[in-house]
Amino acid sequence: MLAAVCLLTACGLPRSGPNKNEIYAGAVERGGDAHVIYVNNHVTRTANFAPSYGFSSAFRSAGAVGADDIRSGDVLGIAIWENVDDGLLASLGSNSTQLQEIQVDSNGNIFVPYAGTIRAAGNTPDQLRQIITDRLSSQTPDPQVTVARVAGDGATVSVIGKVMAQGVYPIERPTRTLSAMLARAGGVSIEPEIAVVTVKRGSEAGKISMPELWTQPANDIALRPGDIVLVEEDQRSFTALGAFGGQTRVPLGNETISAIEAIAMVGGLSSTLADPTGVFILRDEPESVATQVLGQPIYGTQRMAYVLDLTRPNGLFLARDFLIRDGDTVYVTEAPYVQWQKTLSAVTGSAATADSLSSLGD
Incomplete structure (x- = not known):
């Protein structure tokens, strides 16, 4: 034995x-x-x-994007009225000119005949109107100019992951913050308590849980053009092994x-x-x-x-x-x-098996 x-x-x-x-x-x-x-x-x-999630000071200190600012990629519509019958831009018999769908190039510039290349990005439509007016005033008497944004795809944010409507959304006056943009995308499609939001901005990234976004206003950061917002399920967990009632990987979530x-x-x-x-x-x-x-x-x-x-x-x-x-x-x-219990069980079990075989042999 x-x-x-x-x-x-x-x-x-x-x-x-x-x-x-x-x-x-x-x-x-x-x-x-x-x-x-x-x-x-x-x-x-x-x-x-x-360790907890959170945004760096660079994310928190970024100011809100001006909803009226013109950016590269925006498409503008410009109308010019002249106080003469035969103006610089207007055709014979007309005193107005419509310049439709002028796109702001990657350098932030546009070209207006007789006004030349003008810096548009960073200006509001009203500021750009004044710049064009000043440029044309030296060539035609008392020009009247209007500037309107036809399309504003230059300032956009990509929202992906566990949201109701993934997509590319423009930064507009009502959607300049993280919570507002998530609402614009229909909200999260998983339980908010286990949702984690990551914002990628250039080479930097910040992460926050949805409960922390609700309870800490400083985490509701202002978005910037080109931001990527990713919503995913919280992956934090621990593993239980050994002499438990069960052995498994257990999600922690925000708990x-x-x-x-x-x-x-x-x-x-x-x-x-x-x-x-x-x-x-x-x-x-x-x-x-x-x-x-x-x-x-x-x-x-x-x-x-x-x-x-x-x-x-x-x-x-x-x-x-x-x-x-x-x-x-x-x-x-x-x-x-x-x-010891396993050993004894194995030994007594083996002995019992041997006795059974011996009995069969007899």
């Missing part, structure tokens, strides 16, 4: 993952590359760094949850398998947080294995105070007796 137990132990029995001693063997102190840290009040205070809540979300600890002294939270900790947790200068991202012992007098309180982050792995080891 003893020989059979040793043989089975050497061969290895099925299990959900490493035991506590095997995890401890990977600690830095034993030549490994992970810091194994027992969770205490100091750790809960220093490790509860919760802030503790270790005890994470355990409850996957059905709690398995009463027949779990070791309550071996609850591990595995994560890659940024340099700034690792330095505070370890109490010494640390350089670069560190692998951390936080240990929660739920049997300690304050174990449940510490688990309640320790926050779970995006990308965490929550792993629960099996109780030591489980392997």
Whole structure:
């Protein structure tokens, strides 16, 4: 019997993952590359760094686009009246000229006969009207000019992803902010609580959750021409493995949850398998947080294995105070007796099988 137990132990029995001693063997102190840290009040205070979404100051400080400003790509309609019968531009018998569909080029300029090349981008239609009037005044007496925007596709924003109506939308007076543009696209097509909005502007990008957009007015940024607005489902999650009631990848969304809540979300600890002294939270900790947790200068991202012992007098309180982050792995080891139970079951099962075969042989 003893020989059979040793043989089975050497061969290895099925299990959900490493035991506590095997995890401890990977600690830095034993030549490994992970810091194994027992969770205490100091750790809960220093490790509860919760990175959040948000826009940089460059996004927040950008001013609203003037709804009347002319931009490259706009199409203008210009009408010119002259106080003479045979003017510069008007045909014989007419004192007015209609210049339709003049497009502002990529440099922001337009060409008007006898007025020459004029900078249109950045001016309002009224400002451009005054510029053309001044240019023509030296060649025809008291010209009267009107300028109107025929089409304004120069200042647009692309809205894509989980919205009701994807498309390219012009920045107009009612749609100069992020929330207004999302409303123009019909709103989000998923539950707002799990929606994340990314705004890409040139080489920079900012991200915000829908609840943060509602509750923090500073996040309702002004949009700029060429912005790309992407709405997608929040991908933040943690993974639960080991002696749980269930093993799965669990979405976090915009929620802030503790270790005890994470355990409850996957059905709690398995009463027949779990070791309550071996609850591990595995994560890659940024340099700034690792330095505070370890109490010494640390350089670069560190692998951390936080240990929660739920049997300690304050174990449940510490688990309640320790926050779970995006990308965490929550792993629960099996109780030591489980392997012995499996071994004995395998041995007694093998012995019973051998007896049955022997009986059949007889």
